[in-house]
Amino acid sequence: MSSNSIKNILDECKFNRFHLGLLLWCLLFVSFEGYDLVVYGSVVPFLTKEWNLSPIEAGVIGSYGLFGMMFGSIILSLLADRFGRKSIIIVSVAFFSIFTTISGFATEAQLFSWCRFLAGVGFGGTLPTVISLLTEYIPKSSKNKSITIALCGNQVGGILAPLIGVLVFASLGWRPVLWFSAIPLFLIPIILKYLPESPQFLIRKGKLDVLKATLTKIDPNYQDRLNAEHTKISELPAEQTPIIGLFKNKMGLSTILFCIVYFMGLLMIYGLNTWLPKLMQSAGYPLISSLGFAIFLNGGALIGTIIIGVIADRKGSKKLITGLYMLGAICLALLGLKSNIVLLYLLIAIAGVCTMGNQSLLNAFVSQYYPNSVRSTGVGLANGVGRLGGMLGPTLGGVLLSQNVPIGFCFLVFALPGVCAALALFSVRKGTQKDEQIHSINSELKIN
Template sequence: MELLPDHAEFNAPAPAGVGRSDASVVEAEAGRIVAEVEALPLTPLHRLARVIVGSATFFDGFDVLAIAAALPVLIKLWSLSPEQVGIIISVGYLGQLIGSLGFSYLADKFGRLRCASLSVALFAFGSLACAFASGPASLMAYRFIQGLGLGGELPVAATYINELAKTEHRGRFVLFYELIFPIGLFAASLVGMWVVPNIGWQAMFFLGALPAFIALCMRRFLPESPRWLASKGRFREADAALDRFRKSGRSAHTTGQPAIAQQAHQPVVRQEQPATWRSLFRPPLLRRTFVLVSLWFAGGFVTAGVTAWMPTIYREVLHVDLATALKYGTYTSLAGIVGSAFCAIAIDRFGRRRWMTVTWLCTGFAMLAPIVFAPMTAAMTTFCISMAFGFAAAAFIGCYVYTPELYPTRIRTFGVGVSSAMLRLASIICPSMIGWFVARGTLSTSYVAIAGVAFFAALAVGLFGEETTGRTLEDTSSVPQPDQAA
């Protein structure tokens, strides 16, 4: 494809004082880039992007649960109290909260890939440092550093993959990539069953340092998001990125160059009313932000409570041996994979709003089962908790496609970052809360709290959520005018 001529107006967003005709040219060029992204067939480079970014997300999931596999040993080794265990879990999520806001803000300014690779390198370094922790204090410090990278990787990677996807089957395209996160959780449980008793807890963190190599692959093999480049007015670079996808398709024996969609494409956000980060907290985007932070908070609350604490609860409260406790944790992680896979298959058919409403309701009811049918054996408790986690995973993984759909390109990553910060905030609160209840012998209260958060998420998306299935990314994310916000 012939690249655009080197005109200044094609290399920067239209300034506030630009003429109407020039602004229209910029808007038309941005719309052209978006139309060509939508017209691209699925190429080997699309698949490579999912593999490389998905590999980083796999280790994101692995590192999140590595601490859960190590804690039953560290409790004995360092004589940790339940409150200390809660703090060790929570401090990592504090780093993730800060990292999600910081990296997502930078990614909207400086690019998706640059910030994604930096965040991956940072959490790999933090994981390596955790392996050399000599006590609770040093482990907390290293987990905070690790958390900065883990928090940054999620919103940037999710936004990048969403911006490569076309409208048709976007949910499936994105969520089959995101499915790698619960697989990472399952792998950490499975590996931990053998590695921790036989090699030692440090080995889990050595394995978590492997993504340092993935950070190099991101910058070398993947192009920047054409949608992000177009939002910055960098149309020549966007064309170059698109050309890499086309060449990848031709190398895989595709026939010819894909034609640009003939129908008029939904325009991007107009220059005269640009969206900024403050727009997230003002009408009309405030309603979307409320729904999304509710969903992400619920996802973090359930995930942190179930994955991080349950192996320790099986060991310390239900009095099973270490191998059995880790095995039960693996069953729960496997349920998360099953739930996530069902979401990837079904969410385009059932719709985002309906799917998440029903699955969050089911999560709440499953969390209440150990109380309603008490007393329960450890095996039956595991079954109920695994069912709850499976439904929660089926609900929560939908946020990875739903959230980027609701925010304009220029603030999309920051919008995802703010939402995922609620995931981290919940992940800070829930482990400490469970530690407090466990220390006082009132574990069932934790189940009620987790169920309550799940029910609230179901109400939020059911009453106030917008349906985005089958609409282009530019259509779903456009900022309504004030008189349309009701």
């Protein structure tokens, strides 16, 4: 009987109730992360009035969350490769839930700022770890689609935050909108019971009974495929310092290129989300239409993310992501030209797919590029460096507008990072890492 690795079993199995449950959990985590990240924008008008904050002070407070995300992306994702995905997901969710809730009790800006920073650490740790866990368990035929669906939680949370605000502000004020973030804390006991741990981590820790129970839910006939009587399940040794592992086995250049892609991609995303309404208003469109453009940007991303995830599972990711970055750059450049309103809405919707939607697909691609031993660290490092681009985007837009630069040139500036991202991704070499092996030997550690 032939031997098959755990990875092959997980990749080749059919999508079932186990995978659906895992996907829904991850969608929930990302949705609450998206809510907590965006909710600051909903309450900032009340904070500036109540605490007499200037626009600059309010902007600085908002940036604390992004700083926290940068640290969380790198540090917590590194820990996830050492101590397991499940525990770090719980820590990350607890961090952003607790500190966002505490910020709802703040009476001055300093405490609120610290809460945003610490919540940001949780934001940063959640995404790479969720992506890594999905990458390990979801069948290969549904991997990209499932990861992109889970990451649509960012848009779900982004829609939920202002919606809750509309329902609550008038009667209860701004604080309950932040207290809403405590809900995930009550779910932690259920998460502990039902969220699976990384299979490679379970093997490394010798928790084979737990792994057996999980594999049975995925494929009741897995033991036949393992030929367990004559096999030993093992994986490549865990990196003592995972971040160093990103630069071994000819992965160093790709790691640097991924950081460039994330930097450019998040620069476009945060720059557009911050300044698109203002740019379109400056181009002569009324405020209502300008806000409509922002809705189309996010709406296009939400719908398009699912579509490109399905295409990626059938046709592959790298060429698709590269092409979408180039298409996004073209659409942004064309936005600087006065055009038919219907065409402009279409260009903005496509730009949303090619920026925010493409970012979700990029996360799925990068998570599959790295081996299990450094997967979370690789995704986390790229996201962490990318947050620097996310911080630069709004600043760059503000500088351009303050200098009265022509609107067409402003859009060209935001289009250029798309070209850079496409060129960097095109230069990434094909991944060749093996995640794990099964060796046929005598006197072995058996899974059955």
